[in-house]
Amino acid sequence: MKPASFKYACPTSVQEAVGLLQHFGDDAKVLAGGQSLVPMMNGRLAQPDVLIDINQIAELRVLEVNGGLRIGAGVRQRTALESPDVQRVVPVIAEALRHVGHVGIRARGTVGGSIAHADPAAELPTIMLALDATMTVTGAGGQRTVPAEEFFRGVFTTAVEYDELLTGVHVAVPGPASRSAFVEVSRRRGDFALVGAAVSLELIDGAARRVRIALSGVADRPVLAHRAQEFLEGRDPHDPVVREEAGRLAAADLDPASDIHAPGSYRKKVSAVLVKRALSNAVNGE
Amino acid sequence: MSTVSENLQPVVEDEITIEVTINGSPRSGRAEPRLLLADFLRQQLGLTGTHLGCEHGVCGACTVLIDGEPVRSCLMFAIQARGADITTVEGLDDDGELHPVQQAFHAKHGLQCGFCTPGMVLTCKALLDHNPTPSEPEIRDFLSGNICRCTGYVGIVESVKEAAAAGRGVSPAAPASTTTER
Structure with missing residues (x-):
């Protein structure tokens, strides 16, 4: 569990960092806080030839x-x-x-x-x-x-x-009508989420507008729940029946992978629950 | 060192001298870029109070304070710590007198095997420096990145409460009539 050898550069400006990246190309990795990269280097899952440390760039x-x-x-x-x-x-x-x-x-x-x-x-x-x-x-x-x-x-x-x-x-600075929430389920405090849900919308005369629902842990990247967003547009998210349907629609199109932490079917189920919960937190926590 | 081009910083390939302030004193040692701060402390400076558990940032045993912030020393290279002000467990006592956090861990059975303890007490110190009156949920949240496989955490949480109370000049465990003794 020790990293392989590498060359180390510590630029003090973005311009300098970009110059180094251009020079070293794909052989270089950018080192920011190191909380993901260094574990990978310690386990030798990553062995960059050059590290460009951007911590000194004010x-x-x-x-x-x-x-x-x-x-x-x-x-x-x-x-x-x-x-x-x-x-x-x-x-x-x-x-x-x-x-x-x-x-x-x-x-x-x-x-x-x-x-x-x-x-x-x-x-x-x-x-x-x-x-x-x-x-x-x-x-x-x-x-x-x-x-x-x-x-x-x-x-x-x-x-x-x-x-x-x-x-x-x-x-963008959210306007006064904006409502938002973030929720997740993880095995232990501080673990990566099995599933996470983030909701952002505007509440105008009791109706949701410009709804965005993003989910983590259910695909190869964070994804928007398009059908749930469209369904919610113009509807009242205070209504539990509306939230229930939004959660169902958000989960319906997902096909999450299974791993040692949870099967995909569980992640799918949790996605629906978390979308409901995030919507509830967003509009009832006001 | 080699220079990529005239207007770029030199790139470090070999061992260089690293100068840091540790527990209030200037220290220096040699390190190649890949040397982790934890290994620098232990191997180059002989400060073996910093323990390495998992070596990938999960267990928290190697936590040290850098400029007052709790940091995993297995996820930082020594070369990144140049000029930093580092506190390790060796720097907590005052001339052989245990730090109040250490005293509390002793009094409240905040350890059994002691492997996680250096990281625990330093994280606890960082918490109390930041928030002298933490609630139990705040204590548990702040310490959630430090794993202990012996105690079940009950003694540790009690220790932090005790240390916080000692900082306020009261003892939570003692009867009301004796709280002024400290």
Whole structure:
């Protein structure tokens, strides 16, 4: 359980990091908080030739509210969780962050690291999908933005090219009619979720609008429950019958894989329950 | 070290000297990039109080405080800790006098085999530094990343409560009439 040898670079700017990525190409791996990459390196499941440590890049640690919430990729999960800006502007992100590992993991783990790692069961990709967040990706040619729906491509796979760096995530400031919630089921506190559900909607005259429901742990990436979203549009989510049907529709199209933690059939069942629960929390917790 | 190009930082390939502050004192040792902080502490600096359990970030035994934050030293490379202020279990006592958290673990049977204890007491210290009056759910949540296979956690939670109370100058276990003795 010791990592294989590697070369180590510690850039202090995004430009420098991108230069290194271009130079080393696929041989390099970006080291953010290291809470997923280093376990894989210790077990030699990952043996990168070069590590590009982005922990000394100050410009990645910016968290600001300026026409939206912008979280730099290098912001620690614990910093984001305890940020008054996050708690005031988009508290559901803090709700999701509470489920990320444990305090010792969140003290090092970064918001961008979790998103770029793209574990299908992870909380941050799921909440960002539900919030229709936009990722900022920087390469030699400059910055581009990628909506969450196009960002997650599969297990541990994102739209970030080998010579690009995820530099931040942007979430629109929710209006007063916005409601949201995040719930999950895991074997133990701090474990990856068996299933997680994130809900975001607007409540206008008792009717749900702009509904987004994202699920984790049920596919190779976080997925939107399209049929449940369409069903809820214009309906009253305070009504338990409506929530029941939304949960049923959300689970209906899923075909989750089985593993040692839970069979796919269980994950499917739990998906329906969690969608109901997230909807209930979103509209009854107001 | 080698330089990729003129405007890029040098890339470290071989052993370099790592300078850190440990338990208030400057220390240095040699490390190649792949050396984990936990192994650096144990092998290069002889600080074997930091225990390695799982070596992949699950058990919490190797927790140290870096700039006051509890961190798994098996998930960080020594080279990343350059310039950091690190607290290990060796730094908790005051001239042989146990730290209040250590005293509480002793008094309330917060350990049996002791393997997880360095990580437990450091995490507990981080909790109390951050929140001197934690509720039981807060204690259990904060310590949820530290695994103990002996105690069943009851003694550990009691220890944290005791340490918190000691920090406030009261003893939760003692009858009301003796609470002023401390």
